[in-house]
Structure formats: structure tokens, C-alpha cells
Amino acid sequence: MIKAITGTKDILPLDVRYWKYLESIVDNVFSKFNYKEIRTPIFEETVLFARGIGEETDIVSKEMYTFVDRGGTSLTLRPEGTAPVVRSFIENSLGRQKTLNKLYYMGAMFRQERPQAGRQRQFHQFGGEAMGSKSPLLDAEMIQIAYDILKSLGLKDLTVKINSLGEKESRENYKNLLREYLAPKKDRLSEDSRRRFDTNILRIFDSKIDVDQELLKDAPLLLNHIDDESKEYFEIVKNVLSKANIPYEVDPALVRGLDYYTRTTFEIISGKVGSQSALCGGGRYDLLIEELGGDPTPGVGFAAGIERILLACTNENSINLPDEAVDIYIVKVTKDINKEAFNIASDLRRKGLAVEMDYNDRSVKAQMREANKENAKYVMFLGGDEFAEDKTKLKNMQNGEENTIPLNELNKFLKI
RNA sequence: GUGAGUGUAGCUCAGUUGGUUAGAGUAUCAGGUUGUGGCCCUGAGGGUCGUGGGUUCGAUCCCCAUCACUCACCCCA
Numbered sequence: 001m002i003k004a005i006t007g008t009k010d011i012l013p014l015d016v017r018y019w020k021y022l023e024s025i026v027d028n029v030f031s032k033f034n035y036k037e038i039r040t041p042i043f044e045e046t047v048l049f050a051r052g053i054g055e056e057t058d059i060v061s062k063e064m065y066t067f068v069d070r071g072g073t074s075l076t077l078r079p080e081g082t083a084p085v086v087r088s089f090i091e092n093s094l095g096r097q098k099t100l101n102k103l104y105y106m107g108a109m110f111r112q113e114r115p116q117a118g119r120q121r122q123f124h125q126f127g128g129e130a131m132g133s134k135s136p137l138l139d140a141e142m143i144q145i146a147y148d149i150l151k152s153l154g155l156k157d158l159t160v161k162i163n164s165l166g167e168k169e170s171r172e173n174y175k176n177l178l179r180e181y182l183a184p185k186k187d188r189l190s191e192d193s194r195r196r197f198d199t200n201i202l203r204i205f206d207s208k209i210d211v212d213q214e215l216l217k218d219a220p221l222l223l224n225h226i227d228d229e230s231k232e233y234f235e236i237v238k239n240v241l242s243k244a245n246i247p248y249e250v251d252p253a254l255v256r257g258l259d260y261y262t263r264t265t266f267e268i269i270s271g272k273v274g275s276q277s278a279l280c281g282g283g284r285y286d287l288l289i290e291e292l293g294g295d296p297t298p299g300v301g302f303a304a305g306i307e308r309i310l311l312a313c314t315n316e317n318s319i320n321l322p323d324e325a326v327d328i329y330i331v332k333v334t335k336d337i338n339k340e341a342f343n344i345a346s347d348l349r350r351k352g353l354a355v356e357m358d359y360n361d362r363s364v365k366a367q368m369r370e371a372n373k374e375n376a377k378y379v380m381f382l383g384g385d386e387f388a389e390d391k392t393k394l395k396n397m398q399n400g401e402e403n404t405i406p407l408n409e410l411n412k413f414l415k416i
Numbered sequence: 417g418u419g420a421g422u423g424u425a426g427c428u429c430a431g432u433u434g435g436u437u438a439g440a441g442u443a444u445c446a447g448g449u450u451g452u453g454g455c456c457c458u459g460a461g462g463g464u465c466g467u468g469g470g471u472u473c474g475a476u477c478c479c480c481a482u483c484a485c486u487c488a489c490c491c492c493a
Binding site: 003006057058059062063080109111113114115116117118119123124125127192203206208209256258267274275276278279280281282302303304305306307308309329331333362363364365366367368369370371372373376379381393395397400402 | 417418445446447451452453454484485486487488489490491492493
């Protein structure tokens, strides 16, 4: 049997309903904040991600689906959405048509990781990007959009974590400070953290190992070593969030894995989805656009994992969708009226009703059972003496009421 | 990439301390009863017991390998 690729999943019809519901809320919230949807290709030149996300990150160094096409170009299935949006922003000169561009996207992303709860190789994100302003209001706005979407989906077990990484220079100074602090303790760190010491020392704070956390107990915190301007900026972000009634926690250990973040970073985590608890994450990236070849333009954005969010919704039982139902199920009492039944169905469908009928010449009983399963509001019986007189019998499946009516009065009866 | 756990009907799972035709519930299909559905009743189809090898007179069961899935590490959304 041919099976779906490891780490990919079919979204079956029953689930699609929840996806569409989520998508409608995403559209709705973003448009209230005047963000416009953008759709970029699912693959890009590999260099875009290597330069945008950072060569040293795990995503680029070992998780990308990269291949060479027949023309010899190295292509990569997008592992995240920000770099492609920035590429499009630069390529289409969006920044020259408008000072501030507010964009959002939804779509599939690809990373070759070991799947587990809340983690797949093909997964889906939605996200927002605001390019062209350094205002801390936009940092807060991003968090608010993400928070509002999650709240609209009925989620309760949420924690908003925020932090500031400061400007690049103060962060580099801090890294040296941390390196000095940890150097004498390096051999006591866990194997993973010893590796991080060299590759991405800030991430040691993420370690879930007690020994590491113990060694970090008196370590200097980045938040205390960021530049003054970033400190003031962070105060404004916090202030605005408080006024918008968004509960948040400052988490000095919140370090994000992508290289391009400056100043504000944030995550919203759920207590209901297992160990991969981050439903969304983002932050400011004031240098990224320039690094990718655009005019120097500040930006801020976030991305959210749709599968994780829906997992949280399932586990919190936060979404209740009505059962899908057809308006009319046509039951053929005799088997010789397939064409007539199909014509009547077509006619009703064109008038806007959802109509289903039997295509397999099954018994009346089987057709009725089917009508019941499809939650049909009405069953229309076709055939026999009634049909010979151009009449049909309509049965209301909720209350069992039946009415025999002439076919040419159907519209009137159904009020269409 | 590392570790642990699990692979028996479409789904959820029993089971054989190694021994003829491998079971249940549910789902599917047909039929009975109900004025033509929901409840109830009867019956049917559906499994090379993940795959390959080994041990054995005999393996779904024991051993090895492999693959897949799940969870966790890692990483991130």
C-alpha cells in the first residue's frame, strides 16, 4: 500500500471543517487590523533561507528539504514564512509604494524533523508581518492579533511570554559575558548545552535538564544587559499590552531560534498540547530586510502553527460546529426514474439547495437510512402513482410530517 | 540525529503459557419490525495477526532484522 510520507497527514473532510473555521477567524482578525493577505510560492532558492534564517540555525543546517532542479538551481521547500514574504516585499518594491506594509499569510511549511505530538514534516502556519515602522505599537499589535485569534477559537490555557533581545551589538556583548560566566562550568553542562555553547549559546537557557538550569541560576540575564533604547522600547510594548488587557509574562530566558530577531520576541504557549507547547512565536527583525538586499526597513512579525492550535482546540473542546446537513434527499421509490430524479436534483441545486440522491439503485429503506445519516431536512419521494400524476411526497425528517404536492408547486412549498 | 513504547478486521481492542476453520464491539452491506429513516432484531462480507528471515513437526505468539506509528529528547510553530 502506498502511504503518505512520514510526517505528513491527510486532512480528512471531517477535519477540513475545523480548518476552514480557523481560517475564517484568521482572515477576520487580520482584516480588522487592516492586514492584507499575500501568497508566495511554496519553494524558493535555497540561498534565501540560508541568508534569511541563518546558516548556523538547526532549520537551515539540518532540517530543510533541499533539492537541485533540472536547471541546476538549489531549491528549498519553505521552512518558514517570513523570508519568502520579505523576498516578495523587496522584489515587488512594496516598500516604495507605501511606508508601512501590513501583510499576512497562511500555508504549508516543511522541515525534516522527527514527528511527534504537535510536530510534522509538512505543517501549516499563518503569520503576520508589518514592514516599514519601528513603532513599539506594532510589536504589541502582533501579540494582540495572535492572542485575539487564539481567544476567538475559545482557547483558555494560554500564556503569553515576552522578552527583549536588545540591539545586535548589546546582544553580542552579552553573549561574551555569558560565555565568560559559563566557560569555567562548561564541562559540567549537558552534552547538548556544551554544543550550544559553541553554536548558539543563548539557547542554553532553553535546556530542560536540571544540571544546566542549576548552573545558569546566577548567570547574567540578557534583559539586564540590553541597550538603554531597547529597554525604553520594551517598557512601551509592555505598557501597551497591559492597556489592551493582554496578560503576559516577561521571560528573560525566551530566546528564539532564528537569527534575525532584534528587540522584542514573544511566544504564546498552551498547556494542552504536549511538549511542543508553542502555538505561535515571533518578534522584531529590524535588520533582516536589509540583509536580504532590500532598503533598510524595520519589521516585526509572528508565525503560528495551525496543527498545534487545532490540537489545543480539540483538547480544550473549544470549537463546536453544527453538523453538516443536506436540504433534500431524493428517495427513488421505483428504480426507473434515475434521470427524472437527477433532473429534479439539478434544478433544486441550481436554486441553491443542497440535494443528495441515491446513485446505486438501493432499496427505499437503504435510501432512508442514508438520508438520515446525511441529516437531510427533507426527503423527497419520487416514483409510483404520485409521480405518474406529476406529484411528489415531501417528508420533514425532524417531525415526520408528510405532504403530497404537485411538482410544479415545489418552489412555493420550499420557499425558493 | 538519540531514546522508549506499540504494530491482530475500516475504527477501538480481546486472544492463543507455540497446536485444526483468529474473536468482540463498532462501522459497512442485505434483510425483519416500525406506514418509508433514527431504536430493536437476524444475517453477510471484510484479516496471508506490519514485512523479511530464524528456531520448531508446527509460529499471529519465541528470537533477530527491518519498516511504520506514538511519545519524549533535540529543534521549533
